[in-house]
Every structure is written in C-alpha cells, then in structure tokens.
Amino acid sequence: MDKKDWERRVADAWASFDTRTETDFLTLIGTLAAELPADDGDALFERAAAYDSTGHPAEAVTLYRQALTHDLSGERRRRTVIQLASSLRNLGHPEEGVALLTPELAVTDHLDDAxxxxxxxxxxxxxxxxxxLSLVLAALAPHLPRYQRSMANYARLLIDPDPPATPDGPPVHDQRERDQ
Structure with a gap:
C-alpha cells in the first residue's frame, strides 16, 4: 500500500466531515484505518480523532492511549497528546491533561499555541x-500588532507577581512598542 495515497484519502475524508453523518464518517475512517495493521499508530490516531470529533471522547481516549504506545512521531504524535489531553479534560480528568501537556512546552513547532x-x-x-491565563497571554502576545512586550510581561506577572527589580520596573504600556 502507498502510505502517501492513504494519507491523501484520510485528508479527503476529513475534508468531507461536515457533509457526512456520524455513522458514515466513523465507517469511512474505520475502513481507511483497517487498511493498515491493527497496531499502526497512524490508524489508531485517525480512529481516535474520528470518535473524538463525533462526540465520543471515552472511545477516543482508549485509542489515543494505544496510538501513543505504537509508532507515532512528529506532528501526529503531538496532535495525539493534545487531543488526548483535551478528551481527558472533557471527561473530568484535567490533571491528566496537565501531566501530558506540560512536557510539550519544551517542543517547538506550529502546534505550540494549541x-x-x-x-x-x-x-x-x-x-x-x-x-x-498566563499561558494564553504569552501565546497571544507575539501575534499582536502592538503591546507584545507588555502582554508578555503581564503574562509573566500573573504567575510571578514579585519579579526581580529592574531599573524601569515592568513596562505597562511600553512606548517603544509603538514602532514595532
């Protein structure tokens, strides 16, 4: 089987999500996943994501956990961690989500904000x-047209209200940001 073709067909399936019934979509993803070995991490992830997206987080959690024990890497591994943490939170286990996501702060890629x-x-x-709130403000700050420095400082101050003294103190509305 050509894995690139499989990936394309999976992407096409997801692109059709809003036009399908829940049963039809789960069947489609299940059929695509069945083309790979039963313990394939990519197939387990896609099945988990399909259950998650159709409102079945408990089923998704089981499959996400299985996927993480197999050959996942790169973006799909990181997406699995994010989506597993989200599903755990939705099921009332946010502390498990914190434990899963905290190490992901050390990784840097396009999924950082997620x-x-x-x-x-x-x-x-x-x-x-x-x-x-500190995490969200720190993630938002670089995307702002102005006030990046101020928002980054506010984010830091939310969790460290007594930072070391600086000559100017923490900038509130830093005038230097006007030129950015």
Missing part, C-alpha cells in the same frame, strides 16, 4: 486559572 490553549483549559479546570 498546546498552550489546551493546557490553559486543563489548568483552569484544576483551579490554576492564573497559570492558564
């Missing part, structure tokens, strides 16, 4: 709202 957003939700559900 990791931080999901971790922020998990933290909020464990009573650590300030940490969650």
């Amino acid at each position: 990791v931080r957003a999901c971790l922020a939700l998990c933290l909020a559900d464990t009573g650590r709202e300030r940490e969650g």
Whole structure:
C-alpha cells in the first residue's frame, strides 16, 4: 500500500466531515484505518480523532492511549497528546491533561499555541486559572500588532507577581512598542 495515497484519502475524508453523518464518517475512517495493521499508530490516531470529533471522547481516549504506545512521531504524535489531553479534560480528568501537556512546552513547532490553549483549559479546570491565563497571554502576545512586550510581561506577572527589580520596573504600556 502507498502510505502517501492513504494519507491523501484520510485528508479527503476529513475534508468531507461536515457533509457526512456520524455513522458514515466513523465507517469511512474505520475502513481507511483497517487498511493498515491493527497496531499502526497512524490508524489508531485517525480512529481516535474520528470518535473524538463525533462526540465520543471515552472511545477516543482508549485509542489515543494505544496510538501513543505504537509508532507515532512528529506532528501526529503531538496532535495525539493534545487531543488526548483535551478528551481527558472533557471527561473530568484535567490533571491528566496537565501531566501530558506540560512536557510539550519544551517542543517547538506550529502546534505550540494549541498546546498552550489546551493546557490553559486543563489548568483552569484544576483551579490554576492564573497559570492558564498566563499561558494564553504569552501565546497571544507575539501575534499582536502592538503591546507584545507588555502582554508578555503581564503574562509573566500573573504567575510571578514579585519579579526581580529592574531599573524601569515592568513596562505597562511600553512606548517603544509603538514602532514595532
């Protein structure tokens, strides 16, 4: 089997998600997954994501966990961790989500903001709202047309309200940001 062709057909299936019934979509992904060995991490992930996207997080969690014990790497591995943490949170286990996502903060790729957003939700559900808000503000700051430095400082101050003193103190609305 040509794995690139399989990946293309999986992408096409996901592109058709909104035009299919739940049963039809689960069957389609199940059929595609069955083309790979039963213990293939990619197939397990796709089945898990299909269950997750159709409102069956408990079934998804089982498959996500299985996928992580197999040959997942790169983006699909990271997506599995993010989606597993989100499903665990939805099932009332946000602390497990925090444990899964915290190590992902050390990884850097295009999914960084998704990791931080999901971790922020998990933290909020464990009573650590300030940490969650700090993560979200820190993730948002680089995307702002202005106030990046201020927002990054505000994010830091949410979790470290007594930072070391600086000559100018923490910038509130840093005038230097006007030129950025």
